[in-house]
Amino acid sequence: MRYSFLSLLRNGLSGQSGWKPAWRDASPKPSYDVIIVGGGGHGLATAYYLASQHGIRNVAVIEKGYIGSGNAGRNTTIIRSNYLLPGNEPFYEFSMKLWEGLEQELNYNAMVSQRGILNLYHSDAQRDAYARRGNAMRLNGADSELLDTEGVRAMYPFLDFANARFPIRGGLLQRRAGTARHDAVVWGYARGADRLGVDIIQNCEVTGLIREGDVVTGVQTTCGEIRAGKVGLAVAGSSSKLAAMAGMRLPIESHVLQAFVSEGLKPLIDGVITFGAGHFYISQSDKGGLVFGGDIDGYNSYAQRGNLPVVEDVCEGGMALMPRIGRLRLLRMWGGIMDMSMDGSPIIDHAPLPGLYLNAGWCYGGFKATPASGWCFAHLLAKDEPHATGTAFRLDRFRTGHLIDEKGVGAQPNLH
Numbered sequence: 352m353r354y355s356f357l358s359l360l361r362n363g364l365s366g367q368s369g370w371k372p373a374w375r376d377a378s379p380k381p382s383y384d385v386i387i388v389g390g391g392g393h394g395l396a397t398a399y400y401l402a403s404q405h406g407i408r409n410v411a412v413i414e415k416g417y418i419g420s421g422n423a424g425r426n427t428t429i430i431r432s433n434y435l436l437p438g439n440e441p442f443y444e445f446s447m448k449l450w451e452g453l454e455q456e457l458n459y460n461a462m463v464s465q466r467g468i469l470n471l472y473h474s475d476a477q478r479d480a481y482a483r484r485g486n487a488m489r490l491n492g493a494d495s496e497l498l499d500t501e502g503v504r505a506m507y508p509f510l511d512f513a514n515a516r517f518p519i520r521g522g523l524l525q526r527r528a529g530t531a532r533h534d535a536v537v538w539g540y541a542r543g544a545d546r547l548g549v550d551i552i553q554n555c556e557v558t559g560l561i562r563e564g565d566v567v568t569g570v571q572t573t574c575g576e577i578r579a580g581k582v583g584l585a586v587a588g589s590s591s592k593l594a595a596m597a598g599m600r601l602p603i604e605s606h607v608l609q610a611f612v613s614e615g616l617k618p619l620i621d622g623v624i625t626f627g628a629g630h631f632y633i634s635q636s637d638k639g640g641l642v643f644g645g646d647i648d649g650y651n652s653y654a655q656r657g658n659l660p661v662v663e664d665v666c667e668g669g670m671a672l673m674p675r676i677g678r679l680r681l682l683r684m685w686g687g688i689m690d691m692s693m694d695g696s697p698i699i700d701h702a703p704l705p706g707l708y709l710n711a712g713w714c715y716g717g718f719k720a721t722p723a724s725g726w727c728f729a730h731l732l733a734k735d736e737p738h739a740t741g742t743a744f745r746l747d748r749f750r751t752g753h754l755i756d757e758k759g760v761g762a763q764p765n766l767h
C-alpha cells in the first residue's frame with residue numbers, strides 16, 4: 352500500500368486497522384536470477400535497484416537474522432560526502448544525491464535530516480588539509496565551507512575553544528550532510544524491493560556456496576539449497592567468512608566499532624560535530640539522546656560488542672571537545688563488526704569465481720554509501736560491468752597498487 356496523507360487519515364479514522372505488513376515474509380524458491388546474501392542496507396538497496404533500475408525481479412535477499420540486525424541497525428547514522436580522493440568523492444557525492452531523493456523514491460520516511468557536519472581543525476596544518484579536502488569536494492559538485500574559530504563559535508558556543516592542547520581553530524562544514532534513521536532506511540528499501548517482487552528471506556543463514564567447477568551456481572543455507580544465476584555477497588563484517596566459503600582470502604580484517612547513546616537532553620547539538628585532534632564524533636537524536644562514537648577496538652573480532660579501553664578513549668575525546676557532557680549519563684552502548692579493508696575504501700567487483708560478486712570493505716563508513724553502493728552493485732550484477740562512479744573499487748587494486756588510501760595510513764586496517 353502507498354503511504355500518503357489520505358492513508359493516514361483513513362487509518363486514523365478506522366482504528367489503525369487497515370495497515371498492511373510492509374513486506375512479505377517470503378519462503379525460498381528453488382532458484383532465482385540473483386541471490387543477494389545479507390539483508391543489511393547494502394543488500395536490500397541492491398535488490399531494490401536491481402528490480403527498479405534493471406527490471407530484474409526474480410531476486411532473493413537472504414539474511415541470517417532479521418533484516419537490519421547487522422551494522423545497518425547499529426550505526427551512528429551519519430551521511431556525508433566530504434571525501435578527498437578521486438575514487439571516493441564522486442561516489443559519495445552520488446550517494447548524497449540519492450539520499451536527497453530517497454524518501455520520495457521509496458515513499459517512506461527515512462528521516463533524512465540535512466543538519467550539516469562540522470569537522471573541527473586544531474592546527475594550521477590541519478586547516479590546510481581541510482581546505483584541500485573542501486576544494487576536492489567542490490570540484491566534484493559537493494558543498495563545503497571553511498570556517499574560522501568565530502564561525503564555529505557562532506554555531507556551537509559551548510565547545511572548549513581554549514583547550515590548552517587542542518584549541519579549536521575552525522572547521523570544515525558540509526551543510527548538505529547530516530543523519531538518516533538507519534532502521535527506516537532498511538525498512539524503506541525492504542518495502543520497496545518487496546513491492547517489486549523481491550523475496551526477503553529472514554532467519555536463513557548461508558552456510559556454503561554451490562559450485563559447478565569454478566562457477567558459483569547457488570548457495571547452501573539453513574533453509575536448504577537455493578540455485579541462482581548470480582550470487583552477490585553484501586555481508587559487511589562477515590565478508591571474509593563468506594569469501595572463505597569460495598576459497599578466497601580478502602584484503603579485509605573484521606574489527607568491532609562501538610556506538611554510545613546518552614540519556615535524553617533538551618536540544619543542544621543541531622548538527623554533527625567531529626573532533627579533529629582525536630577520534631570522536633557526536634550528534635543528537637530526535638529523542639534527545641547524544642549519539643557518539645570514536646575509534647574501532649584495535650583487535651580482530653566477529654563479536655558485536657566492544658571493550659572498555661575504547662569506551663574510555665571515546666569519552667576522553669568527548670571531554671576534550673565539550674567538557675559540559677562530563678556529568679551526562681550513558682544510557683546504552685553496543686558494537687558492530689566492521690569490514691576494514693587495507694586502504695580504508697570499499698570493494699564492488701566480480702569475485703575471481705564466475706557467478707560470484709563482492710560488495711565489501713565498507714569500514715565504518717558504509718551507511719552513508721548505502722544508496723550508491725546498492726545502485727552500483729545492482730549495475731554490476733545486471734550488466735557485468737562497473738558503474739561509472741564505482742570503477743575504482745576493484746578487488747585487484749591491492750595487487751596492482753591502485754590504492755584509495757583516503758587517510759594516507761597504509762595497510763593498517765585498525766587506523767583507517
Ligand SMILES: Cc1cc2nc3c(=O)[nH]c(=O)nc-3n(C[C@H](O)[C@H](O)[C@H](O)COP(=O)(O)OP(=O)(O)OC[C@H]3O[C@@H](n4cnc5c(N)ncnc54)[C@H](O)[C@@H]3O)c2cc1C
Nearest residue numbers: 389391392393415421422423426427429557687717718719
Ligand atoms: C557503531 C557503528 C557506527 C557506524 N557509524 C556510521 C556512520 O555514522 N556513518 C556511516 O556511513 N557508516 C557508519 N557505520 C558503518 C555502516 O553501518 C556499515 O558500513 C554498513 O551498515 C555496512 O553495510 P550493510 O548495511 O549492508 O551491513 P550489515 O547491516 O552488517 O548487513 C550485512 C548482513 O549480512 C548478514 N549476514 C552475515 N553473514 C551471513 C550469512 N552467512 N548468511 C546470511 N546473512 C548473513 C548479517 O546478519 C547482516 O544483517 C557504523 C557502523 C557501526 C557498527
